[in-house]
Amino acid sequence: MDAFYIFLLVGTILVLAAAFSSLIAFRFGAPLLLVFLSIGLIAGVDGLGIAFDNFSLAYMLGSLALAIILFDSGFGTSIHSFRVAAWPALTLASVGVLVTASIFAFAAMLLLDFTWLEGLLLGSIVGSTDAAAVFFLLRIGGINIRDQVRSTLEVESGTNDPMAIFLTIALVEVIASGEGFAGLDAQFLLLFVQQMALGVLFGFLGGMMIVWVLNRFTKDRSLAPIFVLALALLVFAFTGAIGGSGFLAVYVAGIYAGNRKMFARESIARFHAGLTWLAQIIMFIVLGLLATPSQFPSIALPAVGLALFLVFIARPLAVWLSLLPFQMTQQETGFVAWVGLRGAVSILLAIMPLLGGLENGLLFFNTAFIIVLVSLLLQGWTIKPMAQKLGLIIPPRHGEIDKVELDLPGKSTHELLSYRVMKDSPVMRGERIPRWAMPSLVIRDGRSMRYQYAGRLQEGDQLYLFVTPPYIRLLDRLFASRLPVESDDEDFFGAFAVSPSRPAKELDTAYGPGLLSPAEQNMTIAELMIHRLGGRAEYADRVRFGSVVLIVRDLDENNAILSVGVSLEPVEPATTLPVFINMREIAHRVRDGLRRYRGKATSASAPDGKPSD
Incomplete structure (x- = not known):
């Protein structure tokens, strides 16, 4: 012993x-x-001398x-x-x-x-x-x-x-x-x-x-x-x-x-x-x-x-x-x-x-x-x-948040969440809680009260509410503190934004031609990005089209693209980590090289087909 x-x-x-x-x-x-x-x-x-060799x-x-x-x-x-x-x-x-x-x-x-x-x-x-x-x-x-x-x-x-x-x-x-x-x-x-x-x-x-x-x-x-x-x-x-x-x-x-x-x-x-x-x-x-x-x-x-x-x-x-x-x-x-x-x-x-x-x-x-x-x-x-x-740290979608998910018995279609009201959060600044959320209880300074009688929410309040799972991310934004990074930060999200509902063929007109396939010409920008991303877009996803990059700035609760940023810089400059290019990038570089070769060949010929001086 x-x-x-x-x-x-x-x-x-x-x-x-x-x-x-x-x-x-x-x-x-x-x-x-x-x-x-x-x-x-x-x-x-x-x-310290502990011998262990088993x-x-x-x-x-x-x-x-x-x-x-x-x-x-x-x-x-x-x-x-x-x-x-x-x-x-x-x-x-x-x-x-x-x-x-x-x-x-x-x-x-x-x-x-x-x-x-x-x-x-x-x-x-x-x-x-x-x-x-x-x-x-x-x-x-x-x-x-x-x-x-x-x-x-x-x-x-x-x-x-x-x-x-x-x-x-x-x-x-x-x-x-x-x-x-x-x-x-x-x-x-x-x-x-x-x-x-x-x-x-x-x-x-x-x-x-x-x-x-x-x-x-x-x-x-x-x-x-x-x-x-x-x-x-x-x-x-x-x-x-x-x-x-x-x-x-x-x-x-x-x-x-x-x-x-x-x-x-x-x-x-x-x-x-x-x-x-x-x-x-x-x-x-x-x-x-x-x-x-x-x-x-x-x-x-x-x-x-x-x-x-x-x-x-x-x-x-x-x-x-x-x-x-x-x-x-x-x-x-x-x-x-x-x-x-x-x-x-x-x-x-x-x-x-x-x-x-x-x-x-x-x-x-x-x-x-x-x-x-x-x-x-x-x-x-x-x-x-x-x-x-490498520029891979993406700006957060919202600031600090204090949330607890609580289990409900049976097979309930709702979830019970508890949020602490953060300083400078939207709900503290007066933004209303959506109708599809069902707030029930507020705990303030150790005292419990029904939400209807609590008045305006204050910093440090603990709010309990029922919500269906697809809408939880929207509530997170309401109860989060102020973002330390602006959502239109050019270093990550591009110099300007475009509407995701605009026709994708406008990209081909502005930055092409030849960037899009015939089927992609009939898509919207959002549909084109989702197509290139394999069927689903995520926050901060990037899609390259020639010399421009489209960036997902925001999504709704159904993962539909709400905002798209445009960067005029390539996703991967040729001088950065050249060994790690993928097959699509190799194809782009081969195609760009062929275009430059054809352009030089065309400029080296006179209108009558004879070489110029």
Whole structure:
């Protein structure tokens, strides 16, 4: 019992240290997961002297924590975000990981004297981005970027782990067997298809099970999060036990459950948000304890060189090739390439060569650990500055807002919201609440009163009202503080605005000709933008037409375009990140080059067809 109390005391102190350090990290903008990892290193064998070398236990704890993180990541991903980013994200999660690992293998062969298969194994270990790091930086780090870009990064980080895990386990088995390339046969591909297919299938069925159970068998709100956690882990464990990807299954289950009407949804979301924090802290501390920093100097130079190769060459090339068919600007593709943070997943996978008994198992682990440290230091500190440098930070649609969504029993078509009246908000300045909203209660200075008798709303009032979900965004604007950025900011939204109902052929007349196809000539500007954007427009979306850019300035509650800005500067100047051009841009440049060539040929000829002097 004495040993148990000491173990519990030390573990609690480490978790508390990580939790308190997060407050400092928030204040100074430090990559929080690096702080957690550093606490584990400081407490480890070369620091305070805590000796922990149980790799099997670390792998099991890390896998469990990762399953919890992935479920919460999926639970917080809207189905719309998944739809707009599905194809680019899934391409990055599959082709991108494979290309990254393959390119990285050459550098590993050169710097560590690995064989090709060993280099490919190390590339697979560090080939996936870390879901915990990416979700934290994008959702909590205050980085407001275009929805498709943010969703692509989030969905990629949630879906590329199964690919990296499969490649790592398969390559460890191939190398351990001594079969070499002969081990990479058709069975290898069939096993991959089986794992991914079972992961998607049982993830979908598991999500349906979670929603069904929650809506029929839970009466106590406090039990609902426990049911969801247990069922999510059941999906993870069962899928893994029958040969599927449990990590993919639990992520898919999270997406399905998070986008359905569920009992005690807000309670579940808050519980899992806190649980995810705890899972991240425990996973990073345990992996930090597992490392032995005194072993790092002997491989520091090649490991840092590999980390820089991954950040500046392997990841950017893989991202560019993966996103080539999709309509992302050079800046957006460059940002996706930069947000390739490596984290706990890479360290977790680096345990596999040790568990598999490979000759260079410890070298794999230490190299991967250093690569993760460099990635968190280099990329973790610079995500927001990079987004600002590339001009991807979009102005917010409204200022600060304080809102709480409350659960209603049964299958109500309305939602109960609570807003705190912010300083300088439209409702405080006297703007009326629309008729379709049903305000019911005002709490002022600790006293409750009916809305009808509360008089004019005051700063700090807490207002409760019922509203149908499609109109919530309109209410957000009424209760938000004053915008710090004007909506007609020329730096982002263009020099002037045009009506989205104007004929699109006017663009061809003014900035063409030849910009639009015959079918597009008969569209309005709004219809043309939605057509070019794949059927749905989002706030701050951009569409290029030759030398002009159309920008979505505002949308209504049905996502119809209300205002369009026009910028006379290209979305991606030729001098900026030229390596990241997409297929459409390549086609534009080829067409522009042919036009210039024809123009020169025409000007070099006299009216009678003879060359001029």
